[in-house]
Amino acid sequence: MDNRYKYLIKNTGILTISSFSTKILTFLMVPLYTSVLTTEEYGTYDLAVSTVSLLIPILSVNIVDGVMRYSMDSRYDRADIFSIGLRRISVATFIFAAILAFNSIFQITSVFAGKELLILLYFISTLLYSLLTQFAKGCEAVKQMAIAGIISTICLVGTNILLLLVFKLGVTGFFIASCASQLIPAIYLAARLKIWNYTHLKINKQVQAEVLKYSAPLVLTAVGWWVNSASDKYVVSFLIGVSANGILSVAYKIPTILNTIQQLFLQAWQISAVKEYNADSKAFYQETFQILDALMSLLALGLILTTRILAHALYAKDFFVAWKYVPFLLISSVINTASGYLGAILSAKKDSKTMGESAVISAIANTVMNIVFVKLFGVQGATIATALSSFLIFAIRAHHTQDVLPKKSIFTSFFVWLMLCVTAWLYVYSKHYILILIPMVAVLMCYRKVYYTLLYSAKRIIKKK
Template sequence: MDKYKKLATNTIIFAIGTFSSKILSFLLMPYVTGKLMPEDYSTADLIQQTANVLIPIVFLQINSAALRFALDKNENKSDVFTIGVRTTLKGFLAFLIFYYPVTLIKINDMALGDYAPLLYLFVLVSGMRQLCQQFVRGCGQVRIFAIDGIIATATTLLFNLLFLGPLNMGVTGYVLAIIASDFMSVVFLFVATKLWNDLHFHKVNKKTKIDMLKYSVPLMPTIILWWIINVSDRYMVTGFIGSAENGLYTAASKIPNFVVMFSSIFIDAWQLSAVDEYDSEDKADFFTKVFRVYSGGIFAVSSALILGCQLITKILVKPNYYDSWQFVPILIIATTLSCLVNFLASVYMAEKKSVMAMVTAMSGALTNIVLNLILIPNVGAIGAAIATVVAFAVVFIFRGANTKKYIAINFNTPLLIAEVAILAVQCIVMIKLKSGAMMYGIESALVLAMLLVNIKPIKELANKIFGRFLKKSK
């Protein structure tokens, strides 16, 4: 299959499975923010984020190795999955040793340790789901992967309505809904793909085990470093200011996920194509063209989202959360840069250079921590958003320079700088003017400018993909 057509086909399949689950998180916001006070919403989110950072530590990020090694045609798929499951179970048993210290954790006015049983259950079930998902995707069963996304959407909706509605379980119900949905996903993936056939109890290939751990272990600190950039500011906002302010900041951080939604749909498909085409002679041209279209689309979505962020905030959250909109424009810029960083991660994945992925992430994490400590006490939660923007910019510059050793992607730097500048001006205009005809006039003009500078590359790739479809249909 033509590489552009394959990328388009996989993107469509992943979109079917991913879009519904991503959009649900936004549609549930009015319901969730209506059931939980800002401080409770902050607690529920911190439980979820704490579990997300523990998963790569406890399980050595083995799910990423399951994806990468399942993509290798010469690897024994049964050994790959068995190694993943064994690592997951052994990691959880080791994690149980730390149960008592976890129960003592407290951040300012929030006692995270009170939810230790829920946290442990979240880590186990979500970690197993991630392993099964990535293995199935690496084996090329993208349709099953997509169907799983649809089922996860339905179950998440059902359990949220049940646990937060009639059962009125509050913070526990919000987190338990995610756990129950993940468990249903694991059951579906096992049954739909007969994963038990890839799970055995005899010895696995020792070289495969060592190679998988060599690949996954450096990714463990990498994921933690990403967590520092993306989430640690919520802990610092809670620590310096309190749970109520962090509740607003957390609500604001959900809206930029519109950008992540569009990005993740593509990235899931792109990772498969990046590995498949990495040994081709024209890989630099392929990566460059795809990056240009991908980045152009991300910038266009981000620009439109800044224009509409106040309206979206008003629709998605209850009135006592509305002031959270002031954080949204800056967080959209941060999310945009994170999407560009994630594209470059495909180079490290194809090269199996997980150590460099860690080193580059570390540069952003250190930047984020230092700026958070300086800005949050002085300018409040908005300082956390600014720190996140700078951190992702540092990582992108570092990765852009470093990946040239492996593949010469033409980033068109002047255009990238212009696109970032447009978003920055939009951000300043909205925060300064806040409302009015002048603000919306300037914002609309900037969105139009962003669309105009990105029309050409998007049209070119669309012709490459859909032109082939049209020719074959004649």
């Protein structure tokens, strides 16, 4: 096997062992959340988290991605890179604290009243953990990242059980558990990487200018992704109500299965894409993309067809209706995986401009579609808008990476995603379930060669063992 595939599989395997099995525990916590918290409490927490997710890349100039990319470049001193990142997140924290204080005094919005300190702590823990994780990735410290992921999940599960069931702190305990699950693994990473060796007060202005030049356009990328994944929650909250947002937020929990797999692979792929960029990598990129999309599409198909069963097990009381919104969110996850794959290639090229432009165009379209579709179709309109905007961002990135992926691969993916949409629509709205077999067979036929190759390879590996 090609060493490039071995390296990618090894890193993916390490991250899978550390994260996927433990992420299952987090996934199984959903019944606890939906039984202890009201739809309004969950909706408020989700809005706070979504707001932090938006402000972090803006206030920090998305410095963490710059830290990752330049830490992998041997021409730069990693101490310079990390120190630049640390200073930038310190400034971001100060600005965010000022924003919270301003809101508390003038009561611009009362949604977060009384939770300002919890939200600030969540902002700090999220940004610090992100910085250390991205720096570890830039240093190719995959094992340390993996262990940090295990620690994070154990902390999240343990503190949630303690604070929600034992001390019954409600949404306050939920916030504290989320913060602890990031601060504790951040401390572990800082200790294992001996981060003090990469920290100094003097900032290399020339290197800082280069890193910021790369990371600044990625603010648009981050905001675009945020709009695609979170703006629907705001639109639903304002047009329908916070309780409806709580239901939509819970609907995102089943797609978390795909998102977890996506994150595990893309973290490993981001390293390989940069590492192999200067090599003869076109065939490597093409084959990897086909395998990834084939597997993600197959998983999405399986989850769409078992959504009701999973919802019965995971969604308590008033949350059960959320099952209707899951299928199109699953399709968005598949398309976002493909977009993230191309994003890593653009990152290898240091083409942050294209990444930013594609995200902004998609974000604008997503906002408009959310408002229109939610008014027309209710909560389901938000999931449809998310899927369409995910498709748009992929199409733009595919156009800018034509030298890597042939049109045939792109059109195959487009057709498969269309068949997944047909499957989702029939599953939710049609009583003639037999019709679902048509798009199902179409998906399997499109990637039959990939599935056959994977099965054949698996059999050979098993026989050798």
